[in-house]
Amino acid sequence: MLIAVFAGAGVATIVLAGTVQAAPAVQADVQNPLLAPWIGPYGGVPPFDKVKVEQFKPALEAGMAGALAEIDRIANDPALPTFANTIAAMEGSARPLDRASSIFSVYSSNMSTPDFQKVEEEMAPKLAAFSDQITQNERLFARIAAVYEARESAGLTPEQKRLVWLDYTNFVHAGARLDAASKKRLSEINQRLASLFTKFSQNLLADETDYVLLLDKQEDLAGLPASVRATAAASAEERGQKGKWAVVNTRSSMEPFLTYSDRRDLREKVWRTYYSRGDHDDAHDNKAIITEILKLRAERAKLLGYQTHAHWRMENTMAHTPARAMELMQAVWQPAVARVHEEVADMQALADREGAKIAIEPWDYRYYAEKVRKAKYDLDENEVKPYLQLEKLREAMFWVAGQLFGLQFTLVNDVPVNNPDIRVYKVTDAAGRLIGLWYFDPYARPAKHSGAWMTAYRNQERFERPITTIVSNNANFVKGQAGEPILISWDDAETLFHEFGHALHGLNSNVNYPSLSGTSVPTDYVEFPSQLLEHWLLTPEVLNRFALHYKTGQPMPPALVEKIKRAHTFNQGFATVEYLAGALVDMKLHLAGDQTIDPRAFEKDTLAALGMPREIVMRHRTPQFAHIFSSDDYSAGYYSYLWSETLSADAWEAFTEAGGPYDQATAQRLHDDVFSKGNTMDPAEAYRAFRGRDPGIAALMRDRGFAVPTEAKAAK
Numbered sequence: 001m002l003i004a005v006f007a008g009a010g011v012a013t014i015v016l017a018g019t020v021q022a023a024p025a026v027q028a029d030v031q032n033p034l035l036a037p038w039i040g041p042y043g044g045v046p047p048f049d050k051v052k053v054e055q056f057k058p059a060l061e062a063g064m065a066g067a068l069a070e071i072d073r074i075a076n077d078p079a080l081p082t083f084a085n086t087i088a089a090m091e092g093s094a095r096p097l098d099r100a101s102s103i104f105s106v107y108s109s110n111m112s113t114p115d116f117q118k119v120e121e122e123m124a125p126k127l128a129a130f131s132d133q134i135t136q137n138e139r140l141f142a143r144i145a146a147v148y149e150a151r152e153s154a155g156l157t158p159e160q161k162r163l164v165w166l167d168y169t170n171f172v173h174a175g176a177r178l179d180a181a182s183k184k185r186l187s188e189i190n191q192r193l194a195s196l197f198t199k200f201s202q203n204l205l206a207d208e209t210d211y212v213l214l215l216d217k218q219e220d221l222a223g224l225p226a227s228v229r230a231t232a233a234a235s236a237e238e239r240g241q242k243g244k245w246a247v248v249n250t251r252s253s254m255e256p257f258l259t260y261s262d263r264r265d266l267r268e269k270v271w272r273t274y275y276s277r278g279d280h281d282d283a284h285d286n287k288a289i290i291t292e293i294l295k296l297r298a299e300r301a302k303l304l305g306y307q308t309h310a311h312w313r314m315e316n317t318m319a320h321t322p323a324r325a326m327e328l329m330q331a332v333w334q335p336a337v338a339r340v341h342e343e344v345a346d347m348q349a350l351a352d353r354e355g356a357k358i359a360i361e362p363w364d365y366r367y368y369a370e371k372v373r374k375a376k377y378d379l380d381e382n383e384v385k386p387y388l389q390l391e392k393l394r395e396a397m398f399w400v401a402g403q404l405f406g407l408q409f410t411l412v413n414d415v416p417v418n419n420p421d422i423r424v425y426k427v428t429d430a431a432g433r434l435i436g437l438w439y440f441d442p443y444a445r446p447a448k449h450s451g452a453w454m455t456a457y458r459n460q461e462r463f464e465r466p467i468t469t470i471v472s473n474n475a476n477f478v479k480g481q482a483g484e485p486i487l488i489s490w491d492d493a494e495t496l497f498h499e500f501g502h503a504l505h506g507l508n509s510n511v512n513y514p515s516l517s518g519t520s521v522p523t524d525y526v527e528f529p530s531q532l533l534e535h536w537l538l539t540p541e542v543l544n545r546f547a548l549h550y551k552t553g554q555p556m557p558p559a560l561v562e563k564i565k566r567a568h569t570f571n572q573g574f575a576t577v578e579y580l581a582g583a584l585v586d587m588k589l590h591l592a593g594d595q596t597i598d599p600r601a602f603e604k605d606t607l608a609a610l611g612m613p614r615e616i617v618m619r620h621r622t623p624q625f626a627h628i629f630s631s632d633d634y635s636a637g638y639y640s641y642l643w644s645e646t647l648s649a650d651a652w653e654a655f656t657e658a659g660g661p662y663d664q665a666t667a668q669r670l671h672d673d674v675f676s677k678g679n680t681m682d683p684a685e686a687y688r689a690f691r692g693r694d695p696g697i698a699a700l701m702r703d704r705g706f707a708v709p710t711e712a713k714a715a716k
């Protein structure tokens with residue numbers, strides 16, 4: 001049933017559980033802790049205290065063999081195919097493999113040591129082949145097809161019908177109807193892609209780890225606030241360079257440096273190093289890998305009967321076709337670019353007034369934007385930070401979850417973790433019933449991927465017996481001195497809320513079948529609950545209770561809150577364009593068919609044709625675009641963030657129209673129609689049930705401070 005995505009899991013902001021159909025528990029090597037049923041409190045917990053890297057290969061191999069035996073039994077059942085003996089039997093299958101895969105994906109994102117990477121490289125193609133063996137099992141597919149044909153007259157519930165439809169569609173989508181020769185080629189392609197995804201991801205991690213800018217003079221730190229210096233000092237010490245300052249080649253290190261450093265030469269250096277990850281023409285270069293990935297994807301799409309990879313990928317999304325996704329992106333692109341030109345003009349004027357005698361370059365953008373923010377909105381990030389304590393914000397998230405969904409979080413100490421810094425919370429509902437566990441892994445560590453993400457270790461289900469979910473939130477904050485609060489930026493606070501939104505989507509899940517559970521929804525719908533949750537950070541209820549100054553304990557002053565609100569639409573030109581450029585390039589790469597693509601030239605030409613402002617680069621340049629090249633998940637799917645944000649802006653207005661962010665009736669509908677539904681119904685219908693109508697883009701444009709197009713106004 002559920003197998004996590006292996007290659008490069010964790011690089012994206014959420015690790016989606018890709019569903020691969022496999023089969024009721026078979027005899028597995030229970031000596032191997034990776035395969036054994038999870039024991040302990042809370043319905044069993046992952047045995048992180050017993051895992052050793054050398055156990056992964058035997059566990060995955062035994063798990064796959066066991067799953068294939070179960071599948072064979074289902075496929076060769078002499079009884080006529082029914083929902084119970086086919087579809088439900090598959091849901092209950094491959095439990096040992098699921099457990100091993102779940103921990104495997106945690107290692108891939110959080111504990112990717114060199115010895116683990118070797119196992120991952122070896123196992124990725126084998127896991128891909130395994131998944132093909134299932135979707136290409138003809139007897140199994142014949143049974144699924146028979147249940148599908150009879151679905152209307154079999155007395156199935158709507159959820160069961162949805163599951164049948166999904167299984168059938170996924171099998172067809174994965175090539176179940178191909179002839180033998182095509183199936184063989186398809187499987188070769190999938191295995192090769194799995195290897196390339198792993199390599200891509202590992203190259204990127206190498207470039208993030210290997211390139212560190214060490215500073216050893218005070219004058220190199222000019223402009224950097226104390227918190228950024230402290231982080232850089234701690235990073236240097238971690239690398240055995242006590243007394244120096246390290247600018248690590250990750251987003252969380254690059255962004256503050258480019259925002260504050262007065263040293264234009266060093267800003268340029270940091271910028272170039274960061275944005276050339278995977279593009280050094282060396283052993284870790286990703287360009288040839290990308291060319292091959294794109295070729296193979298184009299070939300696979302043709303084989304499966306689709307015009308392009310984008311058409312194939314988007315068939316089961318909410319947007320459904322590349323054309324609809326492009327239409328949304330293009331509607332937002334022009335107003336966003338127009339805003340960038342205004343932002344650059346503001347920054348240029350400020351630089352001129354300061355006598356800087358420069359033209360704004362990409363490594364100047366964040367620096368001058370911050371100065372404009374101070375000048376125009378009188379808002380200084382460093383004024384905000386002392387009010388944003390990591391642990392207080394965690395409490396804030398818990399409080400919001402309590403207000404909206406009646407959830408309670410309690411710290412527990414009886415669960416094994418793979419690092420002492422990881423904490424585990426028991427989650428209960430308003431009636432005090434256990435609904436799951438929430439793992440919190442907040443700090444950066446070597447061998448942990450950068451960024452922030454949510455993972456489900458176990459999905460909620462209840463068709464055989466009730467199983468509660470286990471979810472985790474992961475971030476990369478630099479661990480401070482013992483006893484000192486960790487102060488974070490406003491952006492990081494939003495990201496915390498975002499990832500917690502994914503966690504709540506998992507925790508609130510109330511479905512029968514694990515394949516339909518929690519965040520197992522289409523890519524362009526999965527960011528909707530998480531983006532929506534970001535909105536609660538800025539509510540006075542949260543700020544007054546939890547945005548407390550780390551020294552005085554006083555809440556953020558109303559004047560500062562006002563400034564943050566006014567500055568909310570600030571720099572939205574930059575944020576929208578750096579994102580949208582990536583989303584458009586992603587779609588165009590995957591609409592290009594089987595031509596041989598030179599990633600550098602394609603990126604350059606595509607951006608030129610779009611009229612990309614020269615002062616901005618793509619948020620993830622092609623050679624480092626892990627969303628689309630470390631797995632298939634977000635390929636031709638990076639637009640999903642904008643699609644989901646259209647929904648979340650529109651959904652937020654449901655609360656404001658109803659009287660406020662904590663309106664109980666609206667929160668109840670949000671729970672019933674969105675957060676608890678998983679993939680048990682079509683997302684477009686689920687949204688309509690919540691909102692009473694389809695979403696429009698007007699709310700999104702208002703949220704970003706862009707002009708609302710006339711036709712959008714009419715449509716609302």
Ligand SMILES: [Zn+2]
Nearest residue numbers: 013014527530
């Ligand atoms: Zn997300």
